[in-house]
Amino acid sequence: MARIYPLFSSSKGNSSFIGNENAGILIDCGVSFRRLAAALELNCIPIEAVQGVFITHEHSDHVSGLKMLTKNTGIPVYGQKRTLKQLCDSDKISPCSPIIEMPAAVVCAGMEISCFNTPHDTVQSCGYRIHTADDKLCAVCTDLGHVTKEVDRALTGCKLVLLESNYDEDMLRTGSYPFYLKERILSPNGHLSNDDCAVQAARLIAAGTTHLLLGHLSPENNRPHIADSVVENALKGFTRNKDYLLGVAPMETKGEAVIF
Ligand SMILES: [Zn+2]
Ligand SMILES: [Zn+2]
Structure with a gap:
């Protein structure tokens, strides 16, 4: 059975494990190795089951534990060319680990x-x-300012999608963040709002997605119940728990996987 373990998901650190207790992969490693190992253990996944780590990009909430993860396990690091170069140049990957630039597709675990x-x-x-x-x-899709055609194509047809629902626009606009940071988050190259996530969620459910996990919530500019209700409201033509399952990836795992 396919399983995703959303171990950490928020602006403070991101890492998901996909697989089972025998073999699987991590998407990102944005917490310390100690916290990652504890989270895997809580989910009964031995660290030996992790056969590769796939990096989305080089922001610290996605790679802060990568150096120690690679030092302690030597597992291969997969990513896009410029991301890998940036990580190597900033000494974020131990020489113990092979570095594999993503071709069209790879097989791992x-x-x-x-x-x-x-x-x-x-x-x-x-x-x-x-x-x-x-x-x-x-699919795992966080850290995007808007949904492009390429993103839409990649998500369409997936049974489960972990999609960013970063901020409530009112909370962000009226909140305490400095102006430049608000502008950054709101920009087309920033993060995805609850409203934009909800629009995409409706497209995905209409196209056959059945499991939706909202992720990378901002602790300052969002709340799980707000993100959940904005998306549920956009899915009024469908019945929750019948046509689709909706959940919010926890900021830190309490030991629950999503089976899909
Ligand atoms: Zn991030
Ligand atoms: Zn980012």
């Missing part, structure tokens, strides 16, 4: 993984689409 570009303010940024060993499709 018995799954086929491909990447798609995401519009975000960094040297390069992507999401991942995963074809599991039992023939299920899922």
Whole structure:
């Protein structure tokens, strides 16, 4: 059975494990190795099961634990060319680990993984689409200012999608962030709002997605119940828990996987 373990998801750190107790992959490693190892243990996943780490981009909330993860495990690091160069130049990957630039698709832990570009303010940024060993499709897509055609294509047809629902626009606009940071987050290369996430969620559910996980919530500019209700409201033509399942990826795992 295909499973995703959203271990950490917020502006403070991101990492998801896809697979099972025998083999799987991590998408990002934005918390310390100690916290990552504890989160895997809480989910009964031995660290030896992690066979590769796929990096979306080089912001610290996605790579802060990468150096120690690679030092302690030597697992391969996958990513896009400019992201990998940036990580190497800033000494974020231990020499213990092979570095593998993403071609069209790679096979790791018995799954086929491909990447798609995401519009975000960094040297390069992507999401991942995963074809599991039992023939299920899922995608992890956070850190994007808007949904491009390429993103839409990559997400369409996935059974499960972990999609960014970063901020409530009113909370962000009236909140305490400095002006330049608000502008950055609101820009087409910033983050995805609850409203924009909801529009895409409706497209995906109409196209056959059944499992939707909202992720990368801002602790300052969002609340799980707000993101949840904005998306649910956009899915009024469908019945929750019948046509689709909707959840919010926890900021830190309490030991729950989503089976899809
Ligand atoms: Zn991020
Ligand atoms: Zn980012």
